[in-house]
Amino acid sequence: MRRVVITGIGTVNALAQDVPGTFQALREGRCGIGPLGFRDAERLTIRIGAELRDWRPEERFPAKDLPLYDRVTQYALVAGAEAVAMAGLPEGLGPCGGVILGTAAGGIQTWEDSYRAVFAEGKNRVSPLVVPRLMPNAPASHLSIRHGLTGPVLAVSSACASANHAMGLALQQIRAGAADVMLTGGAEAMLCFGGVKAWEGLRVLAPDACRPFSLGRKGMVIGDGAGVLVFEAEDHARARGATVLAEVAGFGMTADAGDIVAPNVAGAVRAMEAALRDAGLSPQEVGYINAHGTGTLANDRAESAAVLQVFGAAAPPVSSTKAMHGHAIGATGALEAIACVQALRAGLLPPTLGFEAADPDCPLDIVPLKARPARVEAVLSNAFAFGGLNAVLAFRRA
Amino acid sequence: MERAEIEAAVIAILAKQLLLSPAEIAPDARIDDLGLDSLGKVEAIFAIEERFGIHVPFNANAPDQPEFDFATVGGVVRDIEALIARGA
Numbered sequence: 001m002r003r004v005v006i007t008g009i010g011t012v013n014a015l016a017q018d019v020p021g022t023f024q025a026l027r028e029g030r031c032g033i034g035p036l037g038f039r040d041a042e043r044l045t046i047r048i049g050a051e052l053r054d055w056r057p058e059e060r061f062p063a064k065d066l067p068l069y070d071r072v073t074q075y076a077l078v079a080g081a082e083a084v085a086m087a088g089l090p091e092g093l094g095p096c097g098g099v100i101l102g103t104a105a106g107g108i109q110t111w112e113d114s115y116r117a118v119f120a121e122g123k124n125r126v127s128p129l130v131v132p133r134l135m136p137n138a139p140a141s142h143l144s145i146r147h148g149l150t151g152p153v154l155a156v157s158s159a160c161a162s163a164n165h166a167m168g169l170a171l172q173q174i175r176a177g178a179a180d181v182m183l184t185g186g187a188e189a190m191l192c193f194g195g196v197k198a199w200e201g202l203r204v205l206a207p208d209a210c211r212p213f214s215l216g217r218k219g220m221v222i223g224d225g226a227g228v229l230v231f232e233a234e235d236h237a238r239a240r241g242a243t244v245l246a247e248v249a250g251f252g253m254t255a256d257a258g259d260i261v262a263p264n265v266a267g268a269v270r271a272m273e274a275a276l277r278d279a280g281l282s283p284q285e286v287g288y289i290n291a292h293g294t295g296t297l298a299n300d301r302a303e304s305a306a307v308l309q310v311f312g313a314a315a316p317p318v319s320s321t322k323a324m325h326g327h328a329i330g331a332t333g334a335l336e337a338i339a340c341v342q343a344l345r346a347g348l349l350p351p352t353l354g355f356e357a358a359d360p361d362c363p364l365d366i367v368p369l370k371a372r373p374a375r376v377e378a379v380l381s382n383a384f385a386f387g388g389l390n391a392v393l394a395f396r397r398a
Numbered sequence: 399m400e401r402a403e404i405e406a407a408v409i410a411i412l413a414k415q416l417l418l419s420p421a422e423i424a425p426d427a428r429i430d431d432l433g434l435d436s437l438g439k440v441e442a443i444f445a446i447e448e449r450f451g452i453h454v455p456f457n458a459n460a461p462d463q464p465e466f467d468f469a470t471v472g473g474v475v476r477d478i479e480a481l482i483a484r485g486a
Contacts, residue, residue: 045453203440203458219459261437297459298436 003234004174005398007242008087009338010079013225013325014050018082022335023342025324026350027371032325033210033221040193046205049191050223050326067129069142070107075226075331076139076187077146084147087230087242089181097149098179099140100170101228102162102186104330105195106136106155112194139187143228151179160292161253161385162186163227163333164393168251170231171393180236185334187226196222202261204296210327211354212293212320213300213362220294223326227334229341244398246344249378250279256388263299263384268306271390275380276310279394283311286394287376288343290336291366292384293320293352294327303384304362317374319367323353333383337393340379344397347375399482404450405475411445412471427471439468446474452481 011018014032015025025032032050041047057066057074069077089097110133117123132138137155144153152173156166163186170184190196199205199222206219237244252274256267276283292303307315321339328335339350348371355368378396385391405425412429413420415438423432434442436458443454454477455465467473 201440201444203443203456205457206459207457217459218457259435259437262435295459297461 001175002177004171004231004248005234005237006229006245006248006341007232007237008083008089008230009245009341010082010086011225011227011335011338012052012075012078013328013335014052014223015325017052017078019338022338026321026339026342027348029351029353029370030324031353032223036191036196038192043193044196045200046196046207048208048221049196050221051191052224068132070110070133070138071189072103072107072187073139073142075189075224076101076228077142079185079187079226079228080143080146080183083183083228083230087232089230090240091148093149093181095151096180097147097182098151098173099143099149099153099183100156100166100173101140101143101184102156102166102330102333103136103139103188104157104159104162105188105190107134107138108195109189109192110134112192143183147183149183157330158389158391159385159387160327160329160332161383161389161391162330164381164383164391165253167229167231167333167337167393168253168391171248171251174231174233180233182231183228184231185227185229185337186331188329188331189224190222190329191224206295209354210295210323211356212291212295212323212352213304213359213364213366214355215357215359217295217297217300219296220322220327223328223332225325225328225335226331227338229334229337246341246398247396248393249281249396250275250394251392252278253391255390258388260388261386263302264388265302265305265309267388267390268303268382268384269309271392272306272310272380272382275392275394279378279396281378281394285378286380287316287374288349288379289316289318290340290379290381291318291320292382293322295320295322299384301361303382304364307364315364317349317365317367317372319350319352321350333381333391336381337395340381340395343376343379344395347373349374401475401479404478405471407449408446408471408474408478411442411449415442423471425471429468429470446478450478450482452478454481
């Protein structure tokens with residue numbers, strides 16, 4: 001079976017609009033959460049999120065292309081360009097290259113603007129670009145167009161696990177010989193009035209701060225952004241002399257087949273065990289887990305129980321970077337994979353911000369508040385989505 | 399609005415969520431004992447907000463809910479009365 005490695009990464013998120021800035025923010029334990037600034041935000045009950053500040057698409061895209069791009073596509077394209085440049089990918093990959101990208105909501109802002117026009121403003125026509133902007137495969141398709149990748153290209157949607165599922169499928173494409181190079185990860189631009197209004201209805205958003213695994217946590221905080229990673233067959237990467245950032249060692253996915261929103265310990269346990277098995281890792285070899293860690297009562301309690309069941313009392317350090325970059329829903333797994341690459345390469349575990357006091361229901365070492373130096377050989381990255389869909393990736397030091 | 403009217407409306411909302419007849423829900427019933435799950439709870443709160451034109455301060459992550467007592471039917475009725483009086 002072909003080994004798969006990461007040769008490039010790119011991101012835009014609330015912490016920074018590139019990888020070096022994001023790494024610095026993770027090192028410093030900086031928080032990207034702040035007051036929401038979009039139209040009608042004053043009508044929300046929950047008014048915080050991890051938005052991209054000073055996002056100026058007109059400076060990043062030609063005026064003729066921009067009308068085609070919802071923000072979710074803009075984020076994916078900028079992250080993708082950084083990842084491809086870092087990987088130094090050759091031109092003309094064609095059918096040897098593909099894209100599998102996660103998104104939960106696709107072009108939700110485009111839906112919102114279009115519906116506002118026809119319902120609220122009484123207009124009887126909308127832009128002809130509404131459909132190509134809002135379709136959830138738009139980010140993946142534009143990445144394929146931009147980089148000339150004509151192999152397997154599709155979008156994956158599994159709510160908060162979308163990016164992890166996308167990366168797992170990309171890994172499998174390369175292992176199966178369907179492609180040598182895959183751009184993968186996720187993109188999300190949920191932070192608009194209708195997007196946050198919908199989440200408010202579930203009563204799971206925190207009004208003040210994201211405090212994963214901490215006593216007194218009040219829920220999740222939504223973030224925007226994209227993470228794109230270049231997955232490449234190791235033989236292909238070595239042959240062209242590419243710098244290998246980390247190995248994509250394994251992937252496990254399971255379904256709870258239980259509740260549509262409540263987490264399930266058994267499903268999470270099976271997904272982590274499947275990822276370890278696929279990677280050929282023993283639990284003792286894992287030096288860090290990037291948790292799903294949403295900051296809701298239910299997730300953090302169930303995830304803690306699942307980690308303890310898989311790893312026992314000697315569980316490795318576990319942190320949730322969502323308190324920094326927010327819960328970027330269908331993109332979050334990609335941001336967290338990038339944090340994992342930093343943990344493996346720089347020997348630095350990103351912290352869990354927002355910690356106030358230990359919760360007896362979450363008896364884990366959560367790396368509170370400050371990044372911690374630690375040499376780790378392998379890490380897991382968890383995603384446990386609404387719908388009972390669990391996706392866990394294992395990465396190994398290159 | 400009379401307390402009896404609020405109580406009848408709350409019981410009707412809970413009965414719909416729980417697939418029970420209103421007669422099966424006593425005014426002093428504990429809501430968890432009725433078998434309402436977490437999603438059912440937020441659906442019931444949404445229905446209460448729509449029915450009474452109020453905003454109910456409820457976060458599924460705050461177990462003690464100091465601002466709104468969702469433990470018993472009577473507690474819900476009292477807090478709705480208070481919210482209506484405050485014009486919340």
